[in-house]
Amino acid sequence: MSKKLRRDNSMIRQTRMWSPLFMGPVVAAFIIGFVWPFVQGIYLSFCKFKTISKAEFIGFGNYVKAFQDASFTHAFWYTALFAVTSLVFINVLAFAVAYALTQGIKGSNLYRTVFFMPNLIGGIVLGYIWSMIFDGVLSRYGTSILLESKYGFWGLIILMCWQQIGYMMIIYIAGLQAVPEDMLEAAKIDGATKWQTLFKVTIPNVMPSITICMFLSLTNGFKLFDQNLALTAGQPYIIQPDGSTINTTEMLALNIYNTFYGSNAAARGTAQAKAVIFFILVAAIGLIQLNYTRKREVQQ
Amino acid sequence: MKKILAIILAMTMVMALVACGGNNSSDSASAPAESTDTGAAPAEESGSAASGSVYWLNFKPELDETAQKLAGMYTEKTGVPVKVVTAASGTYQQTLTAEIDKSNPPTLFVIGNSAGVKDWGEYAMDLTGTAIANELNTDAYNLYDEDGRLVSIGYCYECYGIIVNPDLIEKAGHSMDELKNFEGLKAVAEDIHARAAELGFDAFSASDMDDSSSWRFTGHMANLEYVYEEREAGAVWTECPATITGNYMDNYKNLFDLCINNSTVEPSTLATGGHDAENEFKTGKAAFFVNGSWEYAAVSGDVPNATMIPYYCGVAGEEKAGLNCGTENCWAVNADVSAEDQQATIDFMVWLVSDPEAAELMVEQLGILPYKNAPASTNGFLNDAARYTADGCYVMDWATNYQPNVDTYRAGLVAALNQYCADQSDANWDAVKTAFVDGWAAQYKAANG
Incomplete structure (x- = not known):
């Protein structure tokens, strides 16, 4: 029983090692496509801007x-x-x-x-x-x-x-x-x-x-x-x-x-x-x- | 059964992924690169060429084909890469906003009016004294910012008014000489409309109010009101006035009513549009067509005698009116790109307006180029404009270019005109007046507040 558990655990650990590989692309896409624009969007809502690279902070x-x-x-x-x-x-x-x-x-x-x-x-x-x-x-x-x-x-x-x-x-x-x-x-x-x-x-x-x-x-x-x-x-x-x-x-x-x-x-x-x-x-x-x-x- | 289902699902998924991938690659290829002409072998040919490149963001869909061709010709000749991107109709602001912030922004773009100068002037270099500025034969179409910097220069000018098919006028038993003022125009149009069934054609082609056509009335025809205000005040506008008086709204109404009530279609169907006014005119179903000089290429094949008359609207002395001449076609060079790119762009501009072959193509598509070495125009409507001027008629300048927050202002006007077309009551016309006059003040405040 305990042996099986240990084997399971080591398998889980091994799988975990690979998780960045499988999660990576999705996480990267999520950050590029959602998180970063979202954060930038919130920042821009406090700015005066025409194009996003020339934004000037103005508060509320x-x-x-x-x-x-x-x-x-x-x-x-x-x-x-x-x-x-x-x-x-x-x-x-x-x-x-x-x-x-x-x-x-x-x-x-x-x-x-x-x-x-x-x-x-x-x-x-x-x-x-x-x-x-x-x-x-x-x-x-x-x-x-x-x-x-x-x-x-x-x-x-x-x-x-x-x-x-x-x-x-x-x-x-x-x-x-x-x-x-x-x-x-x-x-x-x-x-x-x-x-x-x-x-x-x-x-x-x-x-x-x-x-x-x-x-x-x-x-x-x-x-x-x-x-x-x-x-x-x-x-x-x-x-x-x-x-x-x-x-x-x-x-x-x-x-x-x-x-x-x-x-x-x-x-x-x-x-x-x-x-x-x-x-x-x-x-x-x-x-x-x-x-x-x-x-x-x-x-x- | 389950296995088959599983296989089908798996295949669908793979297909979807492949499709996505495929899409992505073609998207990224098609976005700017589709129209790129990077020149197959620049290395050998471009020994003498400058190291810069040109990216032209064009706002006129009609010009796209010619522009792409010119870009190819220039690259072949000099080895300088020229990329042309044309914003889809009505989305120039959106495209410019997105493109100008990229790492390879447009080097050549369009700032067409004073509002554009306000928004984009800081992105444009001062063109004073540059080679292209020296090619100009007039200063009339240039735009300056508050500091007197020359931010954009006209590359062609246009005119608009009422396009007439003289053959149909004569067929109806009238003569072009009757069309010298509003009374004459009204008499002829109403007569043709009354006998439309017998004649087989009507007076005005459809005055649709959808996005593809409403600018003919909210942008162009509205100009007559602004111009007569200017004339009343005795001076042309040099910047957007905070308010307008609306003193000539009745004249605008005169002409607008004439257009919608003596037309091939019922006024109540104009809101949705979907009629083909140009085609109605080309196929001889209508004698009048409210539009501009850019239509010459499209209509002159079918109606070789087509000519353009001014907006006659019942103003005293309008027998001396000319066509509405001006432009929104003004080039600006990006101030934020490298000096090589700026130089390459200016060289390209000079080539466009002075090279015999290139300038010929430009003239064919655009009408008159206000440059010393450009060939003469073959555009009949622009020649009409010149004839009116030669006869001592006053030019109606494009005061409409000053409309504040132009898209919002015109959208309000369209909404009001829609209600009016459906039910031509005084109350509905009052709403049009409000949108026209008070809407101007409201949008001026919004734009400058």
Whole structure:
């Protein structure tokens, strides 16, 4: 017994020796592609800069400007509304589709593939395709998705549902297939109705999938950029009496982008500060949501 | 079954990795290097050539093909490596921001207006007294910074106005002589539009408001308002004014209304765009096309008699108006690259505007080059501009180049015009006015605050 343990230990030690070789490339890529730009980004949010090599430290000025910017506040609330709405729609529909496709319908594999496919198309392309579809319909009524905020909002919801439902569906299918047969059988024998089985047995058992899907759709909703840019680019605007604009369908990421490139180069620090605030926000909301739904998971 | 699945999955993974690798290598090759012309055998040929190299960041997609060709010709001739990168349409600022910070930044780039000078002037060397500055035949298109340094010099100039197909005007029973002021233009356009079904063509081609076309109205046509403000004040702007009066908004409205309401398409469909205005004009479906001299090469093949008239908009004395002439095509040389690279870049610029073969290609693509040794232009629209000037008409300068925070300012204007096109109410026009006049002040504050 102790001999075996020792041999195991030495094997573990030997494997450990090699770990830098296997971990190295990933860690290096992570540092180059994420950690370093992230640290630099935080530093730049305290600077005045045009190009990153000529940055001048100015302290918290950028953050003050970011919080004073009315368009940023508008973009935040709009994004929050969008994220919550899309979270509900995507998850309810994805779960319904997954549930239907685990009932042993003929050709369910084909359906799964087809439902998943929209997820393989890039966001910019989707945005332009859907803007054509929406305008094709709306132009019959003499209007356009660029003319009414509510069209822009629901258009984006439809687009995101179309793109994301398939992806979430796959996760839910995996969860549904892992629900123990004997539990379902026991429920049946005890005389539970279909609805009771769904809510009392199935859903509690797929809580891990629900957690991950909600996390993904919530953070996706907050981080949305390509689709927003391609579908409406923030239009329509409300022209304020002082000549400034409120871009009614502009979400946070697009607001940051527009601040960075749309205004003069002096505003880049402000955009960077917004980006840091944005990160903290998305991370915090994501973690709170994870924590909340985790508590509802059952241990099997 | 499981085994097969495992094998398929493993293969997919390998494929994905290979694909990624493949992508990466081709990406890195295609980003800047695709357009690189490093010269196959510089060593032998370049015995006399300078040791520098040239990297030209071009902002005009139409020029890309010619620029690549010229780069190849120059390298072949002198052995100096010339790399040309063209920023995709509308992304010049983004590309410049990224490229200028690299270890091999562009040596030659574009600073096209006063806002550009403010943002990028410090990256440009003073061109006063350089060989290329001495080649110029006019100072009119040069840009100076606050300290009087010559940061960028015009390499061509352009004009814009309303392109007309005289054959269609005559076919409709009118004559070009009627197009001498707004009343004449309005009468002809409205008549053609009213009889469009019978004539088989309409007055104006589509005035789309999408990104590929809206600049014709928010950038160019807006210029008439600024120019008449300048004329009212009695002096041209030399820097961006903090506010504008909007006194000539009604004239802008006159012409804009005429364009959208006497057109091949319904005004309510303009927001999304997707019509092909150039094609409508080329194929004889429309008699008028709001655009500029760079379109000459594209339309003169199909409409050889195409000519350009000024923005007639109902201002008193506009019979004496000329075309809108100016440029955003101004070269700056990077101040932060080595002296050899700067010298090589200036040599290349001089070659572009003075070598008979190279300058010929440049003129063909760009119109008039304001340089002593450049060949004359073959561009009909620019010749129209010269004719108006010769007839004693006033040139409408490009005051539009002063638009503060230009992209944001124009985006606001597009949004307001979209609402107006869908419903031409007074309230919606008031919003256009606000975006036009107060938007200017707001963006000026944002840019300078």
